[in-house]
Amino acid sequence: MSDTKVKSRKGTTAKDLNVKPVYLESGLEVNPVYTAADIENSGIKNEMPGEYPFTRGIHPTMYRNKPFTIRQYAGFASPEETNERFQFLIKNGQSGLNVAFDLPTQCGLDSDDPRAFGEVGRVGMTVDTLKDFEIAFKNIDLDKITVSLTINGTAIILIAMYVAMAEKAGYDISKLRGTAQNDILKEFIGRGTWIFPVDKSVKLVVDTIEYCAQHVPKYSPVSVCGYHIRESGANPIQEMAYAFCIAKAYTDGALSRGIDIDDFASRLSFNFDIYGNLFEQIAKFRGGRRLWAKIIREEYHAKKDSSCWLRMIAGGGGGGLTKEQPENNIVRSAYYALISALSGTQTMALCSYDEAYTIPTEHSAEISLRTMQIMIHEMGICDTVDPLGGSYYVEAMTDLFEKKIKEEMKTVEKWDGIINAVATGKIQESVSRQAYEREMGMQTGKVDKVGVNIFTREEEAKDVEFHPYNQKAADDQVRKLKKIKSERNIENVKVRLAAIKKDAQDNKNLMPSIIAAVKEYCTVGEIVDAMKAVYGEFKEPIFF
Amino acid sequence: MKVLLAKPGLDGHDVGVKVLAHGLIDAGFTVVYSGLRKSIEEIVQIAIENKVDIIGLSILSGTHILLSQRMKEVMTERKLNIPWFVGGNIPPNDIDKLKKLGASKAFATGSKVADVVTYFNSIHVPA
Known part of the structure; x- marks a missing residue:
């Protein structure tokens, strides 16, 4: 510089x-x-x-x-629980909803995929089909609340679901508000939840x-x-x-x-x-x-x-929060909120002290x-x-x-x-490299961090409140997916997935064909596989 | 001493594992990195191909027990005796569980790079 x-x-x-x-x-x-x-x-x-x-x-x-x-991050395991959480947050005066998704949804895998084992609903809501959206947003007025979908690799599919859900519920989509991370x-x-090669992803x-x-x-x-x-x-x-x-x-x-x-x-x-x-x-x-x-x-x-x-x-x-003396994070977050407001932010979300x-x-x-x-x-x-x-x-x-x-x-x-x-x-x-230097600065005391390298105290290794993995919810999700798969019109599903492939080959905008597919309850995994067949997958350059 | 640092499962948080990679290199180790979203089978295969002396699994999504169970199975199936350890969001109560599954050590988030280096230097690598 x-x-x-x-x-x-x-x-x-x-x-x-x-x-x-x-x-x-x-x-x-x-x-x-x-x-x-x-x-x-x-x-x-x-x-x-x-x-x-x-x-x-x-x-x-x-x-x-x-x-x-004010928009806090929410999203727990099943769409049913997520819906309950949304109702709770709205009752407490929140005007926006930030939805987190589990890793299989983020990586384009269905709940019944072997690679999703142990991850279903773990770090956010599971979405296999449009049905999950319909459950999660049940009785939530999309005109009054702005919903933010924290999704990237499969964002086009989840945006398509949001639009499809709103259309089916009778909203005028030309007035529909909301945000996707995308x-x-x-x-x-x-974070690394890429799926397709960089140019196709863009x-x-x-x-x-x-x-x-x-x-x-x-x-x-x-x-x-x-x-x-x-x-x-x-x-x-x-x-x-x-x-x-x-x-x-x-x-x-x-x-x-x-x-x-x-x-x-x-x-x-x-x-x-x-x-x-x-x-x-x-x-x-x-x-x-x-x-x-x-x-x-x-x-x-x-x-x-x-x-x-x-x-x-x-x-x-x-990145500013610490595992040591975690209550200090409440104080840090209050300062971060102040910074955000003094900077003229439109929307604010704070990490919780235990994050x-x-x-x-x-x-x-x-x-x-x-x-x-x-x-x-x-x-x-x-x-x-x-x-x-x-x-x-x-x-x-x-x-x-x-x-x-x-x-x-x-x-x-x-x-x-x-x-x-x-x-x-x-x-x-x-x-x-910078992350390493910053971490070492903190670990060697070159950069001050309260509770970590200055003003420390002996802390007992207390057990933190960790969301236990809900195997039953994951099993229920897989069962629900099976049921939807058995009830949908399989011929329509095939036609819709073929249309996505065709549009991908013809380099057309995929939104219309994906919206049509989710309405037939094609799964996230099926749609991603159709796209992968044309686009291939990202090959990660290995270095650090 | 050659170390494989690996990211099993779907979790893509790789800041910590890369910080450790830099730290180990600065301390004189040779580091092989798996990249993201590898299965335990793939990780063990990379370890064998690269003849590493120790394997580190970085897991932040809370799946450490499940993945370590799989690690134990694959190491047994393939009759391997490479020491392995886990790093990431590990609640204190889980550390003993991981050791019972065969992990030689578990480093929770907040562990110091220097402590990992000291630990690695203390490991006796069979010739």
């Missing part, structure tokens, strides 16, 4: 004041004091919230009008964008995740830069289908991570929001302001929910827009972050673009 600090007036740097230099995780140096001189050249003085380039927030009144959406490029960097994401732009215009088909990239070891600058490169790859794909930038850019959303230095994160979001607006307007020539908005879900990152070692319990999830509610109702966080706007330090860092994220995006261009950088493992290699 080139210069890593702002050009400050005399007498304000660490050197001037004879104090030890301080560096952020991103490598940027922090002055002991900032003054008006540090933001002399910044355009921020004339910028209003809700005005391009949106440094201060995407809406003029932000939370004064309506607080950020960011497959980040799965190749972290093609499927673009299929969903195209279909939604034409038929479900209020649905957000993609949430680009800097989150997992940072959890895999990227620093805050790389988190934003790689996420923007990924978002640009999907955007380029959509444009190549002849879709107008203004017909889909406003439906793109982002999912970012929060842990570490408070001011660094805020500058990351404000600088990133400004840069993204400029990219969409200057490079893609979007006319509508809403196309330029960096809409985001930003919550507490698991460092298990899936949240009802109790720990409630503490997260209350943390956000306390901030909204007791702390005055919604009263005024962008309360840190104009702070010499925050604005100087915001400017620097905008510049640094842009530089890092150029590095990806040097790797022949993000798709190539991911397929060859260039990004994975660099972030995994």
Whole structure:
């Protein structure tokens, strides 16, 4: 990187004041004091919230009008249990639902697949067929609640199910809202639930964008995740830069289908991570929001302001939480929530304090929910827009972050673009080395972590509340799948699966044929196999 | 000493296993990495082909007991005597269960790289 600090007036740097230099995780140096001189050249003085380039927030009144959406992660074993959990969360004042899925669903395996043994319903809800969606969302008003599907490798199938379910229930899909994570490029960097080769995987994401732009215009088909990239070891600058490169790859794909930038850019959303230095994160979001607006307007020539908005879900990152003294995580998460609100997030989700070692319990999830509610109702966080706007330090860092994220995006261009950088493992290699260095910094005490390397105490190895694996629920799921398979019209199933293959061969958008297939209760595994027959599978480059 | 680090099952969380890989290399070990979503049979095959001295299974989805049962079966079937260990989200109560299944050690999340290295150095590798 080139210069890593702002050009400050005399007498304000660490050197001037004879104090030890301080560096952020991103490598940027922090002055002991900032003054008006540090933001002399910044355009921020004339910028209003809700005005391009949106440094201060995407809406003029932000939370004064309506607080950020609270959306906690939920999803337990069976669709029946998930439905109960949803009812509980809605009763407790939650306005959005975030659904987690089990690994077989994420990897495109049915519950009765031998490779799914022991995993059915373990880390989220199982989906074999549309029936599971119909059970999970029973008596839930899709007009009042926004549902976010945390799914990637099989996202096109689950979005198709959501649309099919809504259609069958009589909703007007042109008004249907919701979000899918559907960011497959980040799965190749972290988390690893890829299925198809990189280019085909991106093609499927673009299929969903195209279909939604034409038929479900209020649905957000993609949430680009800097989150997992940072959890895999990227620093805050790389988190934003790689996420923007990924978002640009999907955007380029959509444009190549002849879709107008203004017909889909406003439906793109982002999912970012929060842990570490408070001011660094805020500058990351404000600088990133400004840069993204400029990219969409200057490079893609979007006319509508809403196309330029960096809409985001930003919550507490698991990477900052510790297994040691886990109650400290409640405090950390409250700070992360504060960072998120001060950064102008649209949606907030916090990790629960026990998430460092298990899936949240009802109790720990409630503490997260209350943390956000306390901030909204007791702390005055919604009263005024962008309360840190104009702070010499925050604005100087915001400017620097905008510049640094842009530089890092150029590095990806040097790797022949993000798709190539991911397929060859260039990004994975660099972030995994950083993850190692960060971990060693913590383990050797170079980086302070309360309860881990400072202020530690002897802790008894207490047994944590771990969701026991529910073999009975898994067996029930397999039985239910058998029953559906025996009741459906097998001829129709065959026709629908053949149609998917044909559309894949003809390089057509697969959404229509998948929607038709799920309505006939074709399974996730059957649909994935039909696609694999044409697309093949990703061959993972082995390195670390 | 040659170590195979492996990811059995469907869990794709590989930050920890890669951190350990870097740590072991810096400590002078040779590391072979399996990549994601390998079956126990595939992992054992990779171990044999690469003539590794020890096998590490990284499991974060909670399937450690099931996968270790399978590991015990496959190691017995193939009459192998390679020491193996488990790392990941392991509740303290499960550590003894894993040892009974034949794991020589279990490292829960939060374990220090240095402790793993010390442990590996203490293992006697049959010539």
